Amino acid sequence: MSTVATWPSAAETWLDQRGKGAWIAAMIAGFIFFWPVGLGLLAYMIWSKRMFTPCKSRARRAHHAFKSSGNSAFDAYKADTLRRLEEEQDSFQDFLKRLRDAKDKAEFDQFMEDRSRHADATHPQGA
Numbered sequence: 001m002s003t004v005a006t007w008p009s010a011a012e013t014w015l016d017q018r019g020k021g022a023w024i025a026a027m028i029a030g031f032i033f034f035w036p037v038g039l040g041l042l043a044y045m046i047w048s049k050r051m052f053t054p055c056k057s058r059a060r061r062a063h064h065a066f067k068s069s070g071n072s073a074f075d076a077y078k079a080d081t082l083r084r085l086e087e088e089q090d091s092f093q094d095f096l097k098r099l100r101d102a103k104d105k106a107e108f109d110q111f112m113e114d115r116s117r118h119a120d121a122t123h124p125q126g127a
Helices: 002-018 020-033 035-047 056-065 072-122
Strands: none
Touching: 002 020, 020 035
């Protein structure tokens, strides 16, 4: 009985290790050989959000970046480089936010100026 309970879990792990393409291939094969299996896999992929999440292999690569190499000097260099890159990314994100804010302000100022000009044209002050 425990073999039956672990079989779906083992299949899920096997497909997860191979990525989203393996899930899609299994779903298509399910539709070809017995359509309810394909439909069930599609429903499971949507319900578990496997259709909408990034590939797990990318997450494994990111996890690998933090794994120790066994050489403390290299690990210190890698940690420092990753920290510096994260700081640069944060600085760039801040720059982009300031750029968007400045653009929004310029567009709003232009809107207010156009609105004021339109109000002055429709309601002359001397009349």
